[in-house]
Structures are given as structure tokens and as C-alpha cells.
Amino acid sequence: MTKVTFRNPVLAGDRPDPAVIKVGDEYWMTYSSFEAAPGLLLYRSRDLVNWTYECAALPEPVGNTFAVDIAEHDGHFYIYIPFIPTPWSTLTDASIFVIHAPAMSGPWSEPIDLGIRGAIDPGHVVGEDGRRYLFVSGVRRIALADDGLSTIGELEHVYDGWRYPDEWVTESYALEGPKLFRKDGWIYLVSAVGGTAGPPTGHMVIVARSRSVHGPWENHPRNPIARTTEAAERWWSRGHATLVPGPARADDSDWWMVSHGYENGYRTLGRQILLEPIRWSEDGWPEAALADPGAEIEVPSGADGQRPPVEFEDDFSTLLLGERWAFHAPSRGEAGRIRVEDGMVMAGKGTSPADTSPLAMLTGDHSYEVEVELTLESAGVEAGLLLFFNNRLSCGMGIDVERMLSYSGGMRTHWREPVPSSDRIALRIRNDQHIVTGWYRLPDGEWIRHAVRYETSGYHANTIGDLLSLRPALYATGNGSARFRNFRYRPLP
Incomplete structure (x- = not known):
């Protein structure tokens, strides 16, 4: 039987910092929309390869819309949004807001100011204590109220990140983009370091884990799990990843990573959305199954062939x-x-x-x-x-x-x-x-x-x-x- 394959990107064009959530048998995704209105465009898929536009969650941005996180809690949906000041906004500092809806298709609320300043890249998680938290760039953490629409206490530093060798050529250290999920009694923290622009070898994906949302955090012994190692590769500055279970319902080892990268020779197109398989090691760590996601990749179980560009x-x-x-x-x-x-x-x-x-x-x-x-x-x-x-x-x-x-x-x-x-x-x-x-x-x-x-x-x-x-x-x-x-x-x- 001929294998069905796809080739990255799975969603072409400038769609950086993808955030993905699996809802039943479907996936929903959005990405940083920056100074665009409408913003936070929502796409839906059943196979992670082919995506269909559904709606815009943010008709009127409050500022420059950076990397978000999508969360579901007790059947209700939330998008946590960092807004950056612009000449046309009234903000004076990076500020995190939230919108919420009864379904991913909406209707979405107006943005609610969480009062978090000087932080970007929120990541939502429910701890083993049953409480809700946001992790942000840094990596810092703050508790959320039960309804997820306000905060409790102040930001506190909780994770120092993983340090790559000094001789690696990167833009800056820039510990950002925390995304968290729970699996097999662990809370996994997926972050980005190395800077998202600059040299093509900069951006990368690192992982840590803990039994508790309160730490301590153990770094993946084989960090980073994804990185562009040389400029000859097709995809540069790979990073800012979300890990999600795949469409194969019966196999808990079927996981996939959604990230972004610049195409070699086509930085003009911005950071595009990449998909690659994840395998789980015997010691319980996620690993990128491919050294380079630039070649043909076998589609997830049950996926259709990739749709071509259309006029x-x-x-x-x-x-x-x-x-x-x-x-x-x-x-x-x-x-x-x-x-x-x-x-x-x-x-x-x-x-x-x-x-x-x-x-x-x-x-x-x-x-x-x-x-x-x-x-x-x-x-x-x-x-x-x-x-x-x-x-x-x-x-x-x-x-x-x-x-x-x-x-x-x-x-x-x-x-x-x-x-x-x-x-x-x-x-x-x-x-x-x-x-x-x-x-x-x-x-x-x-x-x-x-x-x-x-x-x-x-x-x-x-x-x-x-x-x-x-x-x-x-x-x-x-x-x-x-x-x-x-x-x-x-x-x-």
C-alpha cells in the first residue's frame, strides 16, 4: 500500500506561535495575529494536516496580539492573550487578557484584563491540586480564580530553563512560550529558547517535567528536542511548540508537535506552521521522531492527502x-x-x-x-x-x-x-x-x-x-x- 505523505508547512504563510487544542475528535488552532484585525483566526482540523478556517475570535484587538494559549475547563473555552502596546492602542505595557466562549466556534467574549503586566506568552494548566494557573515568559507563574477570569496573588519565578552551550549561535536566550500538559502523572512544560528571529540556528524547543505544578522541574536529559542545527536545512528558527495527542484513538504513544519556522530562502513569508511526529522514550520523555521535518512525512493515522494551494x-x-x-x-x-x-x-x-x-x-x-x-x-x-x-x-x-x-x-x-x-x-x-x-x-x-x-x-x-x-x-x-x-x-x- 502506498503511504500517504505531507510536506511542511501544514498551514502556509505567516502564522507564528501556534496554539492547538484537541476537542473530541477535532483540533482547533490559532496563532499570533499581531497588528491584524480581525485577529486570532481559528482553524479546525480532524487530522492535523488539513485545516479549515472557521471564525475570528478577536474582531477588535486591544494591542499587538502575541502568542496565546487555548484552554478548556469544565466544558468552557478560554484564550489567554498577551497584548503589546502600539501607537494605536491605549496600553503602556505588555498586558495579558482573556476571552472565553461556550464552544470553540464562539461566541467569544470581549477581552478581559487579567492585570498581568510585563509578561507575554501565557500557558494554562490545571495542577495536581485542582487549581488553575498561568505560566508566562520568564518562566513565571500566577494562580487563576476558579472561573479563569481573574488572578490570585502575584507572578513568581518558577523555572530557570535549560541552558544550551555558549558556542551555539542564537539570537538571545529568551525563555518564552511555555505550553503545559499532563500525562502519566507528570506535568510537562514545553518552552522555547534561542530567540525567534536572528540566526537560522537560534530558536529551539526544550522540555521539562514535574510531578507537581509547584515543581521542582527536571530538564529533559536530551534537550533540545527540536532545533535547526545548520543553515542548509529547509526550516530555520524552529520553535514555539505545542504537543498534542494524535488522531489514533487507541494508541497513547501517538503524539505530534506543532511549531513554527522560517522557510530557507523565504523569510519573506514569515513563520509558517510545521507538523512532525513525537515518540515517547522508555524513560517517559517526548522526542522528535525526525531529525529534519523538511522532507516528506507520513500523515497521521486516517489523514487525507494534503490539499494543494489554490487560486x-x-x-x-x-x-x-x-x-x-x-x-x-x-x-x-x-x-x-x-x-x-x-x-x-x-x-x-x-x-x-x-x-x-x-x-x-x-x-x-x-x-x-x-x-x-x-x-x-x-x-x-x-x-x-x-x-x-x-x-x-x-x-x-x-x-x-x-x-x-x-x-x-x-x-x-x-x-x-x-x-x-x-x-x-x-x-x-x-x-x-x-x-x-x-x-x-x-x-x-x-x-x-x-x-x-x-x-x-x-x-x-x-x-x-x-x-x-x-x-x-x-x-x-x-x-x-x-x-x-x-x-x-x-x-x-
């Missing part, structure tokens, strides 16, 4: 916020800027693509093409199509009523593309393994190639110091509004 068209008859589109660095009520009306009408904001909160989509393809038709609805507005990393780094093109404006490296370039004045245009951008080419088409005209091409392999976190990815995006800036129609995304071979 799609969006006529904007429905606004697929969350499922397809998200605002970058939004203000409260940002979704009020768009409406369905013979396409999508977007109100202008800001003075340039840098401060306009563009509407962006994730991609995990090495090569792809996007195109859209746009109409300026009034004078004083500029609109267009970008590959957008953040407010300091983007490339693409747009029009105002008088001219085409071209962008590279996050700035408007001196180049004046010879486009006749028009309030209607179609734009196309092709990203072919970092080589970016643009085209435009006036009404009833032919496609014309933009005279300048860009090379974007450096549009990534280590260049700009921001843990995001390069995404196709639509923008409208200035006074007035623009109408977008017939967006198309096509992966290229």
Missing part, C-alpha cells in the same frame, strides 16, 4: 474579513471604512500607504500573481495594490486622478510611470521568487508592464526588526474613497 477570485460581494482579509495596524472600528457596493468601497485614511491601515491577505506561495480593478470615487484619494510588510517596508503602485505613484522599500520612488490621467485602472503584481513585476491596464486597453522591477528577498524580519511577512494588500489614502472589484490571486508554478 481564487474575490468579487467582494461578501467581505471575507478574517477568512481572507485583515486590516494592518487598525484603529477601533476600522471595518467601518469598507462596504459592499458594486465591489468593495474603501474610505481613504492617512497620507500614504505607510499610515493607511491597508487590507492585506496572507500567502505562503513562493511565486504568485495578484490583480485588481479599481476606480477612484472622488478627487483627493489615492488607491492601489501593494506587497506590504509594514509601515516602513512595501512596494507596489497606485493612482490618484493625475498620475501613477510607484513605491519601493517603503518609500515613494522618483520614477514617473507614463500613465495617462485616469480614475479607473486595473493593476497586477507578480512575485516570482522575490522578483516583483507590475502591470497596469486602462479601460479597454492592453496590459502594460511597469518599467521598474523590484527584488524583495530582503523584505523580512531581520531587515526591518518586525516579526511580520510580505503580503498582497489593497490601500486607499487621502480624502474620499476608492472602489475595488474583481481581485484575483493565482499561485505560479
Whole structure:
């Protein structure tokens, strides 16, 4: 019988810090959504390989949404969220909140402030004493009330981590991302060290365990259980893992690890979600079953074959916020800027693509093409199509009523593309393994190639110091509004 295999990533594009929970025969997952709204997109799977979008748990983020944890307690569900201050939020320090719901599909509550400051990466566990706790970066711990919606006492330091050899090349020590689970009388603590960006050999997964939530914690004798050891590997900076039981119901040894990593040569795509099998040693420790998760891997028991990338068209008859589109660095009520009306009408904001909160989509393809038709609805507005990393780094093109404006490296370039004045245009951008080419088409005209091409392999976190990815995006800036129609995304071979 032919083995069914998959190849990482199992969920492509920038989806860092995955948090996974098994609910019955299903898995639910979310990940850090940073400055995107809607945030905390929830995906569902029955086999850990193929994931389907279900809903967004966080329509209006309080700040920059970092690594969360999902928990179930007495049939109720919780997502513990660290928010980081941003120019558009009212926070002044890293702050941990919680949202809760009767089911993973919602409805999710508004965020509740737990009063925890100066900490990120919460991890929930119920101790052997029956009480609930949050572990956070550091690793520190605080007790929760029985309902999980408030804290008791103060943060206390409980675990020093495992120290790797000083000659290993990492970004920083950075003990973070604690995820906890109970098995066979042990509480296992899975953490990340080494820094999530920087050198490709930095990030790694370490494990400790204790019989009690109060310690002492014994380090895995063979730490780390996952790490990129050399830059020739396909996946870099592997870390921030969650361990979950596999779909095989009768075999308690069937476990899997979900983590993130940068693809070698494609840091522009951000940290993508990786899946690999876990085996349990005779002395009761989890071990990564593969030295390198970059090759073909046999699927979990009963899993279907991996779904290939697909092209799609969006006529904007429905606004697929969350499922397809998200605002970058939004203000409260940002979704009020768009409406369905013979396409999508977007109100202008800001003075340039840098401060306009563009509407962006994730991609995990090495090569792809996007195109859209746009109409300026009034004078004083500029609109267009970008590959957008953040407010300091983007490339693409747009029009105002008088001219085409071209962008590279996050700035408007001196180049004046010879486009006749028009309030209607179609734009196309092709990203072919970092080589970016643009085209435009006036009404009833032919496609014309933009005279300048860009090379974007450096549009990534280590260049700009921001843990995001390069995404196709639509923008409208200035006074007035623009109408977008017939967006198309096509992966290229």
C-alpha cells in the first residue's frame, strides 16, 4: 500500500506561535495575529494536516496580539492573550487578557484584563491540586480564580530553563512560550529558547517535567528536542511548540508537535506552521521522531492527502474579513471604512500607504500573481495594490486622478510611470521568487508592464526588526474613497 505523505508547512504563510487544542475528535488552532484585525483566526482540523478556517475570535484587538494559549475547563473555552502596546492602542505595557466562549466556534467574549503586566506568552494548566494557573515568559507563574477570569496573588519565578552551550549561535536566550500538559502523572512544560528571529540556528524547543505544578522541574536529559542545527536545512528558527495527542484513538504513544519556522530562502513569508511526529522514550520523555521535518512525512493515522494551494477570485460581494482579509495596524472600528457596493468601497485614511491601515491577505506561495480593478470615487484619494510588510517596508503602485505613484522599500520612488490621467485602472503584481513585476491596464486597453522591477528577498524580519511577512494588500489614502472589484490571486508554478 502506498503511504500517504505531507510536506511542511501544514498551514502556509505567516502564522507564528501556534496554539492547538484537541476537542473530541477535532483540533482547533490559532496563532499570533499581531497588528491584524480581525485577529486570532481559528482553524479546525480532524487530522492535523488539513485545516479549515472557521471564525475570528478577536474582531477588535486591544494591542499587538502575541502568542496565546487555548484552554478548556469544565466544558468552557478560554484564550489567554498577551497584548503589546502600539501607537494605536491605549496600553503602556505588555498586558495579558482573556476571552472565553461556550464552544470553540464562539461566541467569544470581549477581552478581559487579567492585570498581568510585563509578561507575554501565557500557558494554562490545571495542577495536581485542582487549581488553575498561568505560566508566562520568564518562566513565571500566577494562580487563576476558579472561573479563569481573574488572578490570585502575584507572578513568581518558577523555572530557570535549560541552558544550551555558549558556542551555539542564537539570537538571545529568551525563555518564552511555555505550553503545559499532563500525562502519566507528570506535568510537562514545553518552552522555547534561542530567540525567534536572528540566526537560522537560534530558536529551539526544550522540555521539562514535574510531578507537581509547584515543581521542582527536571530538564529533559536530551534537550533540545527540536532545533535547526545548520543553515542548509529547509526550516530555520524552529520553535514555539505545542504537543498534542494524535488522531489514533487507541494508541497513547501517538503524539505530534506543532511549531513554527522560517522557510530557507523565504523569510519573506514569515513563520509558517510545521507538523512532525513525537515518540515517547522508555524513560517517559517526548522526542522528535525526525531529525529534519523538511522532507516528506507520513500523515497521521486516517489523514487525507494534503490539499494543494489554490487560486481564487474575490468579487467582494461578501467581505471575507478574517477568512481572507485583515486590516494592518487598525484603529477601533476600522471595518467601518469598507462596504459592499458594486465591489468593495474603501474610505481613504492617512497620507500614504505607510499610515493607511491597508487590507492585506496572507500567502505562503513562493511565486504568485495578484490583480485588481479599481476606480477612484472622488478627487483627493489615492488607491492601489501593494506587497506590504509594514509601515516602513512595501512596494507596489497606485493612482490618484493625475498620475501613477510607484513605491519601493517603503518609500515613494522618483520614477514617473507614463500613465495617462485616469480614475479607473486595473493593476497586477507578480512575485516570482522575490522578483516583483507590475502591470497596469486602462479601460479597454492592453496590459502594460511597469518599467521598474523590484527584488524583495530582503523584505523580512531581520531587515526591518518586525516579526511580520510580505503580503498582497489593497490601500486607499487621502480624502474620499476608492472602489475595488474583481481581485484575483493565482499561485505560479
